[in-house]
Amino acid sequence: MEASKLPGFLLRRGVKAAIVVLAIVVCNFLLVHAAPGDPASVIAGQSGAADAVFLEQLRRQFGLDQPLHVQLWIYLKSVLSLDLGFSHRQQQPVAALVLERLPATLLLTGAAFAFALAAGVTLGALAAQRVGRWADSVITVIALTFYATPLFWVGLMLVLVFSVWLEWLPSFGMSSVGVEMHGLEVVWDVAQHLLLPALTLGLFYLAVYARLTRATMLEVADQDFVKTARAKGVPEGRILRAHVLRNALLPVITFAGIQAGQLLGGSILVETVFAWPGIGRLAFEALLARDYPVLLGVFFCTSVMVVLFNLLTDLLYAIIDPRVEVAG
Amino acid sequence: MSLLRVEGLTVALPSGGDRPHAVEDISFSVEAGEILCVVGESGSGKSITANAVMRLLPKGLPVRAGAISFEGTDLLALAPEAMRRLRGQRMAMIFQEPMTALNPLMRVGDQIAEVLRVHGSGADAARRVPELLAAVNLPDPAAIARSHPFRLSGGQRQRVMIAMALALEPALLIADEPTTALDVTTQMQILRLIREIQSRRGMGVLFITHDFGVVAEIADRVAVMQHGRIVEQGLAAEVLNRPQHPYTRALIAAVPHGAAPDRADITAAPVLELRQVEKTYRRGGLFGARAVVRAVHDADFSLRRGETLGLVGESGSGKSTLARCVVKLVEPERGTIAYHGTDLRPLSRAAWKPYRRRIQMVFQDPYASLNPRRTVGETIAEGPVTHGVPRAKALDRARDLLRLVQLDPGAMDRYPHEFSGGQRQRIGIARALAMEPELLIADEPVSALDVSVQAQVLDLLADIRARLGLTMLFITHDLRVAAQICDRVAVMQRGAIVEQGRTAEVFAAPQHPYTRQLLDSIPGRGWTPPAL
Numbered sequence: 001m002e003a004s005k006l007p008g009f010l011l012r013r014g015v016k017a018a019i020v021v022l023a024i025v026v027c028n029f030l031l032v033h034a035a036p037g038d039p040a041s042v043i044a045g046q047s048g049a050a051d052a053v054f055l056e057q058l059r060r061q062f063g064l065d066q067p068l069h070v071q072l073w074i075y076l077k078s079v080l081s082l083d084l085g086f087s088h089r090q091q092q093p094v095a096a097l098v099l100e101r102l103p104a105t106l107l108l109t110g111a112a113f114a115f116a117l118a119a120g121v122t123l124g125a126l127a128a129q130r131v132g133r134w135a136d137s138v139i140t141v142i143a144l145t146f147y148a149t150p151l152f153w154v155g156l157m158l159v160l161v162f163s164v165w166l167e168w169l170p171s172f173g174m175s176s177v178g179v180e181m182h183g184l185e186v187v188w189d190v191a192q193h194l195l196l197p198a199l200t201l202g203l204f205y206l207a208v209y210a211r212l213t214r215a216t217m218l219e220v221a222d223q224d225f226v227k228t229a230r231a232k233g234v235p236e237g238r239i240l241r242a243h244v245l246r247n248a249l250l251p252v253i254t255f256a257g258i259q260a261g262q263l264l265g266g267s268i269l270v271e272t273v274f275a276w277p278g279i280g281r282l283a284f285e286a287l288l289a290r291d292y293p294v295l296l297g298v299f300f301c302t303s304v305m306v307v308l309f310n311l312l313t314d315l316l317y318a319i320i321d322p323r324v325e326v327a328g
Numbered sequence: 329m330s331l332l333r334v335e336g337l338t339v340a341l342p343s344g345g346d347r348p349h350a351v352e353d354i355s356f357s358v359e360a361g362e363i364l365c366v367v368g369e370s371g372s373g374k375s376i377t378a379n380a381v382m383r384l385l386p387k388g389l390p391v392r393a394g395a396i397s398f399e400g401t402d403l404l405a406l407a408p409e410a411m412r413r414l415r416g417q418r419m420a421m422i423f424q425e426p427m428t429a430l431n432p433l434m435r436v437g438d439q440i441a442e443v444l445r446v447h448g449s450g451a452d453a454a455r456r457v458p459e460l461l462a463a464v465n466l467p468d469p470a471a472i473a474r475s476h477p478f479r480l481s482g483g484q485r486q487r488v489m490i491a492m493a494l495a496l497e498p499a500l501l502i503a504d505e506p507t508t509a510l511d512v513t514t515q516m517q518i519l520r521l522i523r524e525i526q527s528r529r530g531m532g533v534l535f536i537t538h539d540f541g542v543v544a545e546i547a548d549r550v551a552v553m554q555h556g557r558i559v560e561q562g563l564a565a566e567v568l569n570r571p572q573h574p575y576t577r578a579l580i581a582a583v584p585h586g587a588a589p590d591r592a593d594i595t596a597a598p599v600l601e602l603r604q605v606e607k608t609y610r611r612g613g614l615f616g617a618r619a620v621v622r623a624v625h626d627a628d629f630s631l632r633r634g635e636t637l638g639l640v641g642e643s644g645s646g647k648s649t650l651a652r653c654v655v656k657l658v659e660p661e662r663g664t665i666a667y668h669g670t671d672l673r674p675l676s677r678a679a680w681k682p683y684r685r686r687i688q689m690v691f692q693d694p695y696a697s698l699n700p701r702r703t704v705g706e707t708i709a710e711g712p713v714t715h716g717v718p719r720a721k722a723l724d725r726a727r728d729l730l731r732l733v734q735l736d737p738g739a740m741d742r743y744p745h746e747f748s749g750g751q752r753q754r755i756g757i758a759r760a761l762a763m764e765p766e767l768l769i770a771d772e773p774v775s776a777l778d779v780s781v782q783a784q785v786l787d788l789l790a791d792i793r794a795r796l797g798l799t800m801l802f803i804t805h806d807l808r809v810a811a812q813i814c815d816r817v818a819v820m821q822r823g824a825i826v827e828q829g830r831t832a833e834v835f836a837a838p839q840h841p842y843t844r845q846l847l848d849s850i851p852g853r854g855w856t857p858p859a860l
Contacts, residue, residue, distance in 0.1 A: 227429075242434070
């Protein structure tokens, strides 16, 4: 892609992304309101004074007595002015709540993503290079195992082995409680806490990338230009790196872009298992408490992330593959 | 000492093939400064031979016997690393498909520089790459070097491949059908380039081809292969003009000779008349940059009853688009397509239906144009059945049609993959004829076929045409084929018909410069195949 086309591309895609996000906001709002139960009944239930007058008063206070389309209109207006609302349960603005939790989730998913991609591509490449031999079989079996095992079970087993039996790693939270730490100590502490959840979240995707890399590398290895390289006298190692792997990575990147978005969703389960203080857990808690504004805020935030990741993937793809014209 | 000497080479095929050996007991040699053409039809083992010399055979094809010596070294005994050092340095290879033979993600200049680098002369790359690109007559070498392959045309890519092969001045160049995928004018340029570089540098060239025209153009000596064996070899002039082996004689007899017989004028009423038909492809829209391709314009012609009109041109000239406009596979924006006076262009799908059976098409690729999950009988009977013919009757007729295209009626219950390319093309023709069409549109029907099969299919088409009184629009890029079968030809260039007339007249006295260029590019035009 030529650099001069970049601003136009970003502008066109930005407009499209905004429309997509807006549509998602509307869908989320309608979905959440289609679920039975409302915040008023939960609060009333918890305060122990659940008479009809009090419920009605709560509903009026939260604007829940308005018709649905009016509520939607009010919500849309506030989202457009970047106001995600106020959580009456937590007595905090939703934006503050989400922003407070977002870094933890980004750290977790980022680490899991990087680990899955790096290890998956490496294993897939190794398997393809040794196709049909024992190393290939071992890698394929491992990948299949991770692929087929449920995430939460892997998490629990990792906790059992590394936290309970071996006592090497902490089993929950993001940092040690009640210990005074500075500088590198904090980093080391967080890294220790991060290892198990990131591994749990990443193993499934590692398996996907390993299988995909292996398959596409074998496919590319049969193509004419690889034979050309061989006829040029290029050493096997270089053929693999410069010709086969580079071309084989194209579908992996496409896939990784899709999954970067899915990782955010997948983190809800892992954050709950490992008590990781991210937006996944925030969403889970908000769901139980019927805390609509928080739930919608989390949805909004994750959908923006997914759209951003997709944009990034397209951009990366256009940089790596010269044949791709960035089109609006 | 010969540059390359192959003796008693035998390469096994995996068990279960139609023969035990891909090549069997073949011996030949290439001297420095000469071009040896290995010629044969698909499956004759000629490519296997080329790959065996480079030791690039896949694992499933092991060398069973024989010796290959190159500059006195026994290649088969060489360690893989020593062999790798020879490849690209002392012996180089170019391939058939220029579209896929270059790494799509790497700049062309880097791919050439890679040859230099892996053989230890990477320091010269910055100076040598533009030199090499200039040596293969590419304009603006610096800009080409920075381009990715997808920016270049097929001919340019093949030049890049040649530049890459020549980078370290190898003693032996192996060319595996290097011009087969190219247009005829580009083919001639590439053949001249190879010939010129070869004589300038005194290289030995092992040139694989299926085309006797190319052999006549370029070869010093010829080896003819059939079913994995060399059946005849000798000096080019000897083999071309006085072939001894029956197979060579049959192959040469099948070569379309390019001389158009003088045919009587056809004055019957026109069946099809195209006036001012235009098809323009537009890309891009509200935001993106617009690209406009005028695929068809200024392409008027008329086709009379019983006549065969050849639409000739190179790839991208719009000849297939024009033919597809006639059967509404492509919808032109403007013009009239008059079939017996009725304009077909504005008709709806439903209104078109009665015309479908009267205008039928035969496609180029006999592998892709038949549904692999349906038996041949069902495929042939499908059209008539959808037009209301009772099934039993349609199947009976399918059996007759198979006989007409010289296939065994037992083929009815078999599937397309059980047939060879030539047989499938016969099935495709039978399928078109099942509708009892008046007008047959044949889009490159013989281009994917070997020359002997090609001759059979052309004979079949001529025979059917005469027997059923068909009118035919025959699309081809091969002028020799057009000369053989067409009453009139229309030459297309960039979407327009630049010249049309009686075949013999166009061939004898071309008016348009492009027609002249096409005729001059017919490989082996200086060679008249002997009457056998």
